[in-house]
Amino acid sequence: MRDTEHVAEIDRVLRGYETGRDRTVSESWRRCVETYGMDPTRPDPAFIVTEMELREHREQSERLIATARSGLQALFRQVAGQNYVLLLADAQGVCVDFFGDPRFEDELRTAGLYLGSHWSEDLAGTCGVGSCIVNGKALTIHQGDHFGLSHVPLSCTAAPIHDTKGELSAVLDISLLRSPSPKSSQNLAMSLVTASTRRVEMANLMAMTRRDWVLRLSTSPEFLEVDPEAAVALDGSGRIVGMTMGARKALDPDGEGRLIGTRIDDWIEIGVDDLPDLMRGRPPEERVLRLTDGRGLFGHAIAPQATRSLAGARRMGADLPGALGSFAGPDPGLARLLQGAARVARTQVPLLITGETGTGKEKLARAIHVCGPEGRAFHEMRCAVTVTASQMPQGARGTLFLRGVEDLSPEAQGAVLALLDGAPDLRVIASTRIDPAALAERLRADLFYRIAGMTLSLPPLRHRADFDWLLDRLLRRRTADNTRLSPAARIELKSRDWRGNIRELERVIDVAVAMAEGNVIDLTDLPAATGVRTEETGEDEALELVLHACGWNMSQAARRLGVNRSTILRRARKLGIAPPH
């Protein structure tokens, strides 16, 4: 379509002629001219919010972005090969999250499809996001439907996302830079975008209403548990306290009324006492609900969760002595391990602590030592291949921590054994990064059985159920104010692999704290995940990242890493790290 034809059509529509455009589009054109004072002959430049404003918009939608992110990632994977871009806008129309093919970055930018672009109808004219916000429903604004000439090549399909009270809180938009001419080519995009928003609303409802019953609803028993159409959250008296938008359609298809605050038995012949019968365990086809208007639906009830897990979390660690009690958060496996450690803390039983690098083996050894008999010394020995008898603590009493015992040379093994034989009051705690069977092969048998009395295996960070607890603890230790992580940043951290375990997490938090401007650490403050790596390279990268984040100020970097300035200088020199010119 040529520019002049587009402008002429808008003019005809405004003069009341029928041109075959959808009513939603012609009404939007009328608003653009008559309400917002736009001129179709004058191209309006894309409106981009400032970095600061973007940060504020992202903070306000952070919970939703976090919930939506994994769903959007999955959707992007489905459509990416076909040059679609996905855009999540907040209720004002500002793009707060974005997935696009980086190869088309320039083109996307020119089209205004990137973070911070403002798509409200009064700034951008008729467009997917803006018109979806005004109309409150899913729609496609295809090519010449756009008001502004610069947007005419685009095809945008957008659907609203509502919060659990039914208020508009975001818009999901799927756009194509170039598309086939018929608008019907976007029908599949419409199905994808509406299915995604339904799932995002469902995930958000589940996350926000952990203390309430949730009743999920479906017209077919096959999809009841995997992809239900709607859900409501109910308080203990059966009142609806949260919903997905699908619930309005499922329970009150013809009405405009609000569901929130009404009782579930106004809509379905059921009381809260019946909910346990609708839980998983009974075949879905038997969980039929009768609606008060005579229709039928299938129901799946999910019991309140938070109270149960909170009580569990509080119990965990409560009966452990000091340093062991604060070693881990709510992780059942670790709780069992720590209970075992507490039982042997005051004995002379030799302990072997296994676990990947950075999982806290030394920290655990020190915690056990602290919980042992008072007034005894903690001797640490790094078991390098080159260690000799003269470097070992002769005639010592207390705890001997043999760090990395798998590295001992055959000669050093003999010396350690002699040392232990001559020091009956020395309690051994050894750590190793390899599993006990492999260690048994590497050490001489008499030494292995002398040190491996009881084995404590620390889990890698990626398997810890108390990841959130640990994250908050490490963060609190580094920041005086109440610095916190945005939900999106938290989810991103949880999804990482953490080959360097807690040591790597500590360095990432150091960088994030240094990068964050306010007291919220957002996704953009996190250093990129570096993937699989060895401890050595991990530390190099972390040091370089921290130095970079601190503007190469050695003293500041030293404070962040909790070491002396001279250590930073020495390590940087050794690793050949230098400030960029």
Ligand SMILES: Nc1ncnc2c1ncn2[C@@H]1O[C@H](COP(=O)(O)OP(=O)(O)OP(=O)(O)O)[C@@H](O)[C@H]1O
């Ligand atoms: N439970 C914990 N709570 C807080 N910080 C921890 C915890 N466990 C370990 N850390 C921190 O993680 C880092 C690595 O811990 P530690 O040196 O004990 O690991 P490790 O497994 O012994 O490492 P390596 O494999 O190199 O021997 C340290 O900075 C430590 O303070």
